[in-house]
Amino acid sequence: MRHAFSLKRLWSRGAIYATLIAFALYFLMPVYVLVNTSFKPYTEVSIARMWELPQGLYLGSFSEAWSKVSPNFLNSLIVTVPAAIISSLIGSLNGYIFSKWRFRGSNTIFLLFLIGMFLPYQGILIPMVLTLRAFGLYGTIPGLIFIHCVFGIPITALMFRTYYANVPDDLVDAGKIDGCGFFGIYRHILLPIAAPAFAVVLLWQFTSIWNDFIIGLVVLSNPRLAPVTVAVQNLAGSFTTEWNIQMSGALIAAAPTIIVYLLLGKLFMRGLLAGSVKG
Amino acid sequence: MAVSQTHLSALSPTVHKRRINRDLVIAIVALTPSIIAVAIFIYTFIAWTFYVSLANWNTSVVDYTFTGLGHWERMFNSFRFQMDLRNLALYALGFMSQCIVIGFLLASLLDQHIKGEAVFRTIFIFPFAVSAVVTGVAWRWLMRPDTGINLLFEQLGLGFLKSNWFSDPTFGILFVTIASSWQFSGYIMALYLAALRGIPAEVREAAQIDGCNTWNLYRHIIIPMLAPVTFTAIVLTGMGAIRVFDIVMVMSGTGQAFSTDMLATHMFEQMFTANRFSAAAVIGSFMIILSALLVVPYLLSVRKEQEQ
Numbered sequence: 001m002r003h004a005f006s007l008k009r010l011w012s013r014g015a016i017y018a019t020l021i022a023f024a025l026y027f028l029m030p031v032y033v034l035v036n037t038s039f040k041p042y043t044e045v046s047i048a049r050m051w052e053l054p055q056g057l058y059l060g061s062f063s064e065a066w067s068k069v070s071p072n073f074l075n076s077l078i079v080t081v082p083a084a085i086i087s088s089l090i091g092s093l094n095g096y097i098f099s100k101w102r103f104r105g106s107n108t109i110f111l112l113f114l115i116g117m118f119l120p121y122q123g124i125l126i127p128m129v130l131t132l133r134a135f136g137l138y139g140t141i142p143g144l145i146f147i148h149c150v151f152g153i154p155i156t157a158l159m160f161r162t163y164y165a166n167v168p169d170d171l172v173d174a175g176k177i178d179g180c181g182f183f184g185i186y187r188h189i190l191l192p193i194a195a196p197a198f199a200v201v202l203l204w205q206f207t208s209i210w211n212d213f214i215i216g217l218v219v220l221s222n223p224r225l226a227p228v229t230v231a232v233q234n235l236a237g238s239f240t241t242e243w244n245i246q247m248s249g250a251l252i253a254a255a256p257t258i259i260v261y262l263l264l265g266k267l268f269m270r271g272l273l274a275g276s277v278k279g
Numbered sequence: 280m281a282v283s284q285t286h287l288s289a290l291s292p293t294v295h296k297r298r299i300n301r302d303l304v305i306a307i308v309a310l311t312p313s314i315i316a317v318a319i320f321i322y323t324f325i326a327w328t329f330y331v332s333l334a335n336w337n338t339s340v341v342d343y344t345f346t347g348l349g350h351w352e353r354m355f356n357s358f359r360f361q362m363d364l365r366n367l368a369l370y371a372l373g374f375m376s377q378c379i380v381i382g383f384l385l386a387s388l389l390d391q392h393i394k395g396e397a398v399f400r401t402i403f404i405f406p407f408a409v410s411a412v413v414t415g416v417a418w419r420w421l422m423r424p425d426t427g428i429n430l431l432f433e434q435l436g437l438g439f440l441k442s443n444w445f446s447d448p449t450f451g452i453l454f455v456t457i458a459s460s461w462q463f464s465g466y467i468m469a470l471y472l473a474a475l476r477g478i479p480a481e482v483r484e485a486a487q488i489d490g491c492n493t494w495n496l497y498r499h500i501i502i503p504m505l506a507p508v509t510f511t512a513i514v515l516t517g518m519g520a521i522r523v524f525d526i527v528m529v530m531s532g533t534g535q536a537f538s539t540d541m542l543a544t545h546m547f548e549q550m551f552t553a554n555r556f557s558a559a560a561v562i563g564s565f566m567i568i569l570s571a572l573l574v575v576p577y578l579l580s581v582r583k584e585q586e587q
Contacts, residue, residue, distance in 0.1 A: 016388050023385060024402045030417035030461065033427075037420070047426035051434070094313050101306035109314060111578060116321035118574040120522035122546045123567035124324035126331055126560055130341075131324075150320045153313050182302040182309070211410035213525040214543075218551075229412040233529055236416045243420060250416040254409050261408035265401055268408065272469045 038062065038248035045244050061242075065235070065249035071224065072231035073252065076210055079141055079227060083148035084205035090149065091156020091201055092194060096186055098157060099164040100172050110157070117154035121214055129218065144219045144227075148209050156201050159274045163197035164190060196267075203264055204271035207257045228253045325567055331560035339554045346557075354561045362537040363545050363562075366452045370541065371520035373456030374463070378516045379509065381460065382467025387497070389468075390475045400472075404465035411462065415529025418458035422530070445531040445539055452531075452539045459526050463519060467512045474508045475501070507584075514577045521569050542566050 037045060038061050040054040066073075098110050128147065129138060137143030167190060175185040216227035223234060232253045236246045261268050332350055336342040354360050385403055389396055406414065421427040422444035429441045445454040478501065486496045502509075524543035531539040533548070542562055549559035 016391055016393070020385070020388055020393065020399050023381075024399060027402050027406065027461065027465075030406075030414070030421060033421055034413075034417050047423070047430070050420075050426045050430055090313060093309060097306045097310045101303055103303060103307060106310075107582070109310075111582060112322070113313075113317055114578050115571070115574060116317055118518055118578075119321065119325070119570050120518075120543070120563075120566045122522070122524075122543050122563040123328050123570075124321065125328075125546075125550065125563065126556055127324040127327040128320070147320075150316050153317055157313070176302075182305040207408055211412075213410065213412050213528075214547075229410050229525075232412050232416060236412075236419070236529060246416055247420070250413045254413040257408045257410070258405065261405055262401070265404075269400075269404065269469060272404070272407070272466055273473050 034247050034251055037244050038065075038251050040244050042242045042244055045242065061244040061248040062252070065245045065252055068235060068245070069228055069231045069249050069252055072226055072228040075141065075220075075225055076227040076229070076253075077256075079144050079148065079216075080206055080209045083145045083152070083209050084202050086145070087149045087152030087156050087205050088198055088201045090153060091160045092191075092198065093186070094153065094157035095160020095162075095164050095197075096190055098161040099167075100169070100185070100190075101182070110161070113154040113157055117158070121151075125218055132219065139220060139222055139225070141220070141225060144216060147215055147219060148212070151215075152205055152209075156205065159201045159204065159271070160194075160197055162274050163194070163200075167193065199264070200267050200271045200274060203260060203267050204274075206260065207268070207271075210257050325564075328560045328567070329564045331557055332564045334557050334560075336556040336560075337554070337558070341556075350557045350561050354558060354565075359537050359540060359545060360562070363540055363542050366537075366539065366541055367520060369450065369452050370456055370523065371517060373453045374459055374520050374523075375513065375516040377456060377460035378464045378467045378519075379512050381464040382512065383471050383505075383509075385464070385468045386471035386475055387501075389472055400469075403468055406462045407466045409462065411459070411525035412529050414458055414462045415526045418461070419530045422454060422458075445534070448535050448538050451534055452541075455527055455530055455539060458530060459519070459523065462526075463516065467516070470508050470512060471505060474505050478504060510577065510580075514573055517573050518570060521566055521573070 033050070036053065037050070039057050039059070041058045041060055044054060044058075098106060132138035132143045132147070135143075137146060171189055172185055175189050180188060211229065212227070213229045213233070217230050217233075220226045220230070223231070226234075232246075232249050235249045330343070333345060333347060334342060335344045335346040335350075385399075389399060393399065423429075424441075424443050424446060428444075432438055432440045442454070443451075445451040447454065482500060482504075483496065486500055491500070522543055523541055524547065527533075527539060527541050527544050528547075533540040533544055542565070546559050546562035546566070549555045549562065
């Protein structure tokens with residue numbers, strides 16, 4: 001009996017690992033194609049030999065793709081870094097207020113923030129363009145940074161509120177008794193322990209702003225100013241561009257967020273969970 | 280603590296109270312810019328879009344003349360919009376079912392004390408860190424009829440599985456969901472995995488003592504316990520289906536006879552290619568209504584749960 005049981009167990013363990021490995025291969029398949037094609041010269045790229053490994057490590061596709069998308073890569077960096085930092089700072093203050101300074105109606109306001117976070121951008125694109133144009137910000141990088149900061153308000157408030165909610169209220173009360181005011185409590189009690197929350201929120205905002213396509217496409221219609229996602233789409237959209245260049249361009253565009261994810265996967269995971277509203 | 284106590288006695292209760300009231304006012308003032316920003320850039324803009332949908336703005340020149348629901352009627356009667364609705368139904372079906380089934384399956388498998396769990400987890404979640412544009416570039420190449428997966432099928436002797444993928448004039452949009460689910464399933468897996476880890480070991484032990492096999496354990500105990508996560512997953516993937524834009528633009532575009540057109544791509548073309556702003560606003564407003572129907576009940580139920 002015991003023997004039969006363990007045999008059955010062995011079989012089910014095998015099935016579990018086989019399924020996981022099959023899915024892992026499936027998930028890695030597009031990566032294989034991207035990386036594999038990127039290291040081939042154009043003469044080696046053919047529809048019949050797509051899955052074959054390159055004959056040597058050819059770096060020419062990367063340098064050519066880089067020469068095409070590097071200005072846009074820089075634009076993305078100029079937009080993403082300040083927008084991520086500013087929206088994290090705003091979120092940290094808002095999350096502090098929503099969790100520690102509740103007033104009548106604050107929960108309703110928070111709920112309205114959250115609803116706003118979920119609604120699709122298509123419902124606001126037309127007024128957004130008109131308003132940016134009226135303030136001379138349409139088609140400019142500061143305009144795009146501003147928009148990303150505004151649309152980052154709900155999610156960053158949610159993430160910081162969740163984090164600060166776990167800070168005992170007694171600590172805040174002690175601060176009040178010690179004569180700390182609104183900003184004193186923020187600076188002396190919450191900020192010193194908020195580093196992990198800042199890391200999670202910064203990472204989250206960096207990833208989502210870097211990967212944004214629609215806002216960048218709408219606000220920065222000039223291809224020279226466009227973010228890297230739009231540049232990669234333009235590369236891919238023109239059928240004359242060689243596949244190896246399209247693939248290496250895509251890899252260059254994906255590199256910052258992939259590197260950040262591989263280095264800080266745990267924080268990314270926490271952002272995933274904090275961003276889902278649940279709890 | 281001694282310090283606080285002296286402070287407490289030094290401050291009379293009324294001074295202390297007044298101090299807190301003053302700080303509460305500061306808190307509200309500090310929150311005000313964000314409230315104004317959300318009120319303008321989200322809620323006023325939505326109302327503005329609704330108004331444009333009722334106006335008569337069909338060229339690049341702004342025209343706010345009120346015309347009523349005419350643009351709505353024309354939109355709902357147009358072939359392209361009806362294709363969008365059909366495609367949304369197909370896309371939602373494909374995307375939601377793949378994300379939830381794959382996400383749940385992978386989470387339950389990873390929860391079985393797997394060696395190398397971290398490696399698997401990293402592989403399954405990393406597509407979420409990649410933009411939809413990059414995802415689309417890779418899958419567009421994979422789904423070319425003359426190479427990619429078809430070539431792989433042929434080499435593996437599975438030639439009968441060959442497909443036109445997203446170029447299929449009827450079900451092309453379903454194949455786009457393969458790529459978008461590839462990107463999003465890992466997120467759903469992460470949600471399920473966190474919830475599975477939150478189920479106390481006693482629950483499983485008690486079930487085992489009662490002679491419950493694995494199938495029944497999942498069927499009658501674990502899956503019902505995960506219902507809130509499934510609800511979240513339905514809302515998140517449903518929202519993803521309503522708003523999908525990037526990946527469709529990169530992979531298939533609007534397709535042959537709009538076979539892969541979606542609300543967002545249609546809206547974008549009405550706005551930027553045709554300058555038909557009122558028509559674009561109809562689609563934008565419709566997307567807001569659809570999303571609100573999904574999101575508002577969800578957020579209200581989450582809030583109710585937290586209050587209890």
